[in-house]
Amino acid sequence: MRIRSTAKGDGRLDYNAISQLEHLRIENTVKANRKLLEELFENSSDIVIREFQIEHGPKALICFVDGMVTSSMVDDALQALMVFEGGAFTVDAICEQTLPVGQTLQVQFYSELLVNVLSGDCGLFVEGGKTAVCLGLRGGERRSITEPETETVVRGPREGFNERLRTNTALVRSRIKSPRLKMKPFVIGTETNTNVVVTYMAGIANPKLVEEVERRLNAIEIDGILESGYIEELIQDQVMSPFPQIQNTERPDTVAAAVLEGRVAILVDGTPFALVAPFGFWQWLHASEDYYERFIVATLTRMLRMVCLFLALMAPAIYIAVSTYHPEMIPTNLLLSIAASRESIPFPAVVEALIMELSFEALREAGVRLPKTVGQAVSILGALVVGQAAVQAGIVSAAMVIVVSITGIASFTLPRYNAAIAIRLLRFPLMLLASIFGLLGIILGVVAIVSHLSKITSFGIPYVAPASPISASDWKDVLFRAPWSKMKRRPAYLYPQDRTRQK
Amino acid sequence: MRRSWRKSLCLTIVVTCISMLLTGCWDRREINDVAFVLGSGLDITEDGDFEVSVLIPLPGNMGGAVGGGGGGGGQKPFTIKTSRGKTIKEAIDLLQKSLPRWLYFGHRRVLVISDRLAQTVGLSPIIDAITRMPENRLTAFVAISKGSALDVMNADVRLERFSVESIREVLQSDSSIRVSLKDVASSIVAAGEDAMLPYLQKKKTNLKGHESEDIDVIGFALTHNGVMKTAAKDDAANGVRLLSNQFRPYRETIVDGNHAITIAVNTCKLKVKSTMIDGIARFDIRTDIQFSINEDSDLNRNYNDIGQRTHIEKLFEQKAENDIKKAIAIMQKSDTDVIGFGRYLNRAYPGKWKKEWKSQWETVFPKCEFTVKVDADLFRIGMNRENLAKKDKEENG
Numbered sequence: 001m002r003i004r005s006t007a008k009g010d011g012r013l014d015y016n017a018i019s020q021l022e023h024l025r026i027e028n029t030v031k032a033n034r035k036l037l038e039e040l041f042e043n044s045s046d047i048v049i050r051e052f053q054i055e056h057g058p059k060a061l062i063c064f065v066d067g068m069v070t071s072s073m074v075d076d077a078l079q080a081l082m083v084f085e086g087g088a089f090t091v092d093a094i095c096e097q098t099l100p101v102g103q104t105l106q107v108q109f110y111s112e113l114l115v116n117v118l119s120g121d122c123g124l125f126v127e128g129g130k131t132a133v134c135l136g137l138r139g140g141e142r143r144s145i146t147e148p149e150t151e152t153v154v155r156g157p158r159e160g161f162n163e164r165l166r167t168n169t170a171l172v173r174s175r176i177k178s179p180r181l182k183m184k185p186f187v188i189g190t191e192t193n194t195n196v197v198v199t200y201m202a203g204i205a206n207p208k209l210v211e212e213v214e215r216r217l218n219a220i221e222i223d224g225i226l227e228s229g230y231i232e233e234l235i236q237d238q239v240m241s242p243f244p245q246i247q248n249t250e251r252p253d254t255v256a257a258a259v260l261e262g263r264v265a266i267l268v269d270g271t272p273f274a275l276v277a278p279f280g281f282w283q284w285l286h287a288s289e290d291y292y293e294r295f296i297v298a299t300l301t302r303m304l305r306m307v308c309l310f311l312a313l314m315a316p317a318i319y320i321a322v323s324t325y326h327p328e329m330i331p332t333n334l335l336l337s338i339a340a341s342r343e344s345i346p347f348p349a350v351v352e353a354l355i356m357e358l359s360f361e362a363l364r365e366a367g368v369r370l371p372k373t374v375g376q377a378v379s380i381l382g383a384l385v386v387g388q389a390a391v392q393a394g395i396v397s398a399a400m401v402i403v404v405s406i407t408g409i410a411s412f413t414l415p416r417y418n419a420a421i422a423i424r425l426l427r428f429p430l431m432l433l434a435s436i437f438g439l440l441g442i443i444l445g446v447v448a449i450v451s452h453l454s455k456i457t458s459f460g461i462p463y464v465a466p467a468s469p470i471s472a473s474d475w476k477d478v479l480f481r482a483p484w485s486k487m488k489r490r491p492a493y494l495y496p497q498d499r500t501r502q503k
Numbered sequence: 504m505r506r507s508w509r510k511s512l513c514l515t516i517v518v519t520c521i522s523m524l525l526t527g528c529w530d531r532r533e534i535n536d537v538a539f540v541l542g543s544g545l546d547i548t549e550d551g552d553f554e555v556s557v558l559i560p561l562p563g564n565m566g567g568a569v570g571g572g573g574g575g576g577g578q579k580p581f582t583i584k585t586s587r588g589k590t591i592k593e594a595i596d597l598l599q600k601s602l603p604r605w606l607y608f609g610h611r612r613v614l615v616i617s618d619r620l621a622q623t624v625g626l627s628p629i630i631d632a633i634t635r636m637p638e639n640r641l642t643a644f645v646a647i648s649k650g651s652a653l654d655v656m657n658a659d660v661r662l663e664r665f666s667v668e669s670i671r672e673v674l675q676s677d678s679s680i681r682v683s684l685k686d687v688a689s690s691i692v693a694a695g696e697d698a699m700l701p702y703l704q705k706k707k708t709n710l711k712g713h714e715s716e717d718i719d720v721i722g723f724a725l726t727h728n729g730v731m732k733t734a735a736k737d738d739a740a741n742g743v744r745l746l747s748n749q750f751r752p753y754r755e756t757i758v759d760g761n762h763a764i765t766i767a768v769n770t771c772k773l774k775v776k777s778t779m780i781d782g783i784a785r786f787d788i789r790t791d792i793q794f795s796i797n798e799d800s801d802l803n804r805n806y807n808d809i810g811q812r813t814h815i816e817k818l819f820e821q822k823a824e825n826d827i828k829k830a831i832a833i834m835q836k837s838d839t840d841v842i843g844f845g846r847y848l849n850r851a852y853p854g855k856w857k858k859e860w861k862s863q864w865e866t867v868f869p870k871c872e873f874t875v876k877v878d879a880d881l882f883r884i885g886m887n888r889e890n891l892a893k894k895d896k897e898e899n900g
Contacts, residue, residue, distance in 0.1 A: 240508070324531050328609030328638070332541065335610060339534050339562040348533050438531070444518065 024110040026125070026132045030059045033125045033132075036110075037063055055082050058127035068120035070139030076100055077122070077135060091129040103136025115193050138166070145171070148250035148272070150417055153289040160250045165195050165269035171252035172199060172267070176259065180204070183267075186217050188231070192224035195269040196231070199255070205262045206495045212459055213264045213277065228268040228275050235277075237457045242425050244418040245458040247279040254288045262496030264459075278458035278494065280465055282478045284309070287415035290481050298481040305413050306479060312411035312423050313449075316353045317434035317442050319403045323349050325438030341397040350435035352396050356404040357431070359386050361424065364408075465493040538604035541581070542613035542667025544652030545629060547620040548587060555594040556585040556653040557606065558667050565664070581665050583657055591632040608638050613667045613674070614645045614684065615703065617652040621724065621731035626698065630688050630729075641685040644674040647724040647731060649704040658705050658716040670718050674701055677751045679720045680744070691729045694861050695845015699743065700724045702734050725839035727865075732837035735830055742830025745771050745790055745823060746842045754797065757822050759815070762801035766794045766819060769883075775844070777851045784848055784860070784871045788827065794819060795883035799890070806888045816879045823877040835869045844871065 027033045034051060041047040049063045080100050095104045107113045113132050117123045120138035148160030161168045169183050180203055186196040200210050216235040225231060228248060236245045249255060250272050255265045258276045266275040285305045290298040322329050363382040367375045390396045414420040433441030456463045466474035474491045476482035489499045538559045546554040564580045588594030599606050633639045648655040660669040673679060679701040690698040706719040722736035723743050735743045744753055750771045756763050772791040777784060804811055845864045849856040860867050
């Protein structure tokens with residue numbers, strides 16, 4: 001079988017034939033293999049194909065992607081091959097005796113070979129061999145391990161994942177030195193052939209959960225996976241929900257902790273963000289540091305985050321509702337202060353709130369996108385123009401600036417960025433409801449949010465578990481964080497195989 | 504999945520539509536369009552009409568965020584509007600017609616009623632006007648003013664921004680008793696009890712350059728069936744304080760020969776035992792009072808001496824007993840049972856109360872007999888036992 005289509009005869013590649021590489025066996029002769037490779041990698045300057053003569057032996061051919069292998073190790077391997085002396089010269093013998101290479105893999109089909117070569121392995125063909133050998137000489141330039149920027153901690157490990165899957169798996173493995181930690185490989189994406197690893201603890205994670213994760217991953221048929229976000233959206237339970245149903249994290253210790261609880265993590269090549277499932281509402285409030293700090297401090301911080309969650313969601317809405325519908329709820333002196341600050345404001349409270357919230361969100365977005373040096377200028381502009389000048393010009397009231405600032409600060413306290421975005425989003429409909437129906441509208445909105453929350457699931461686990469369905473023994477690690485000596489069992493709502501964490 | 508989507512969308516629309524029909528949803532009012540009434544005064548005119556005056560803060564004059572700086576020199580941060588009408592509500596409606604902002608009574612914390620109104624029409628029509636509207640606060644303090652209520656409200660107070668704020672603070676302090684609209688309403692309704700309200704008067708400071716006015720609680724207005732009958736002042740007011748079930752500490756100066764002693768009455772435990780002898784209701788009133796010494800003009804007094812302490816205790820017991828007796832005498836004379844002796848009787852003899860006394864408590868109360876016993880305890884003498892400035896005669900002489 002040839003790749004070049006004879007029927008057309010116009011010299012173009014028939015790319016449909018590439019999908020049939022699964023059945024394309026490695027050729028016997030170096031010459032034939034070389035011809036096929038050169039056809040496949042036509043116009044690919046980064047592919048190195050080199051034929052050479054082994055001393056006292058047959059011809060051989062190596063093929064690798066320039067920049068993705070460690071060149072010094074390729075040199076060593078070639079050197080070892082060329083000085084080969086005596087003995088039967090078979091592929092097995094090369095693998096077993098000759099090569100100074102840690103990982104070798106014999107493959108029979110081109111599809112397997114190409115995936116490995118394109119991931120950074122070095123392919124070796126020997127004259128007369130029915131199989132090719134993939135030499136694990138992956139290397140190349142990659143970002144080093146740095147502190148994760150989205151999940152910083154005061155106390156805790158400073159290592160974060162990077163874009164290289166092997167580094168990431170190693171970071172997890174170095175934390176859990178147990179054969180029970182499994183790392184199941186997957187290749188997803190018909191074109192990108194992205195390496196994905198599902199990691200879990202055998203004997204702790206519920207086998208059905210692992211099975212379900214694998215099933216959903218296998219069902220993905222997409223051309224490319226460039227970030228774990230693709231996978232997250234493709235395998236989540238409900239698409240039409242603002243709430244994230246799969247956690248993403250840059251921290252290997254968070255993945256290790258999740259896996260030890262009986263969750264399943266998905267590491268994706270090319271991104272520092274690993275996925276953790278199942279994910280629920282209460283994890284919004286949990287930071288990895290909660291488990292490293294003393295439990296009293298951690299509990300208080302969680303409560304603070306809970307309060308901040310409500311503030312971030314409802315503070316502007318409550319301000320609008322109370323000031324326009326229910327002024328009797330504000331203490332008289334505070335009301336007079338608000339009235340004094342609102343006296344010359346030309347807008348109704350809801351318009352004022354929308355202006356401020358929108359400009360705040362715009363500032364935040366601008367700060368994220370801009371280069372760091374320019375970002376500072378944006379924050380100065382925001383503080384001076386939106387904050388001070390708008391109040392002095394009498395366009396927005398000082399009270400509203402305070403409300404918006406409190407909301408902004410509160411939304412930054414949530415450790416899960418993807419959950420905080422959902423809260424940011426839901427603030428606006430609540431503000432509109434508050435401006436139309438007052439507190440009644442807020443209640444209406446909150447009822448809708450809560451009922452939606454209690455309806456959705458993450459890999460079959462109810463989103464608000466263990467609050468509903470009630471699983472009282474798990475409440476030690478929900479709003480409170482019990483001391484480690486009291487948390488003897490793993491969370492029941494995850495249905496782990498083995499619930500005993502300590503004896 | 505698709506179907507449940509459609510279903511929930513329908514549900515959302517239906518719920519939204521239903522809530523649009525709910526009453527009370529469309530009273531959206533920006534703070535800028537509302538005039539918050541902080542306090543109001545009620546007077547009666549010569550023709551028998553009500554005169555309602557409301558105190559409205561002016562947020563523009565309060566020194567808001569605009570321009571920064573204090574509350575504008577000389578300009579008062581509030582204004583007072585008055586209006587007349589056959590009913591209270593009519594007066595307010597007439598006033599509303601001429602105002603650009605909506606009068607909002609949800610923040611009225613003080614209601615001052617002139618004594619003339621309280622003596623003629625009484626409190627009942629006022630209670631009706633207020634309780635019909637949900638906007639009004641039932642926790643607002645009520646007080647009776649000596650003379651015009653408008654005059655008291657217009658007091659030129661200096662320590663607070665608004666005169667009603669000053670009135671409220673005074674009514675909240677120990678110099679008064681806390682009486683809210685709710686309390687007045689419930690005492691008027693209850694059988695065997697009458698309402699008692701603080702009695703206010705404007706007090707002037709005539710110091711040059713510091714002319715100002717303040718609000719003074721001069722006693723308690725005693726009502727019967729919602730109509731003010733008399734007022735208990737001075738000694739009688741103290742007696743009422745001691746009898747009241749919400750005792751507030753007060754100061755008093757008692758005279759011992761040529762010397763005066765100022766004492767603070769700190770706690771008072773009241774025990775009322777009602778008995779019936781020959782068909783006449785009798786009340787045994789026992790009070791346990793704890794008091795302390797704040798000042799003593801007698802230089803030779805030594806508080807280490809138990810005899811001298813007992814002497815002071817006896818003096819005060821006598822005084823307190825007289826106060827209580829005076830208060831009871833005034834109450835019986837004007838037939839105003841503001842302490843609620845009828846309730847004590849109700850508790851002791853529920854059957855007889857229901858059958859006989861309840862309906863004719865007005866006639867029974869003035870005939871009741873009272874015995875008063877005061878047990879005072881001097882429990883705190885301050886930081887020194889003797890006057891520190893006293894010459895030590897033995898050493899120097």
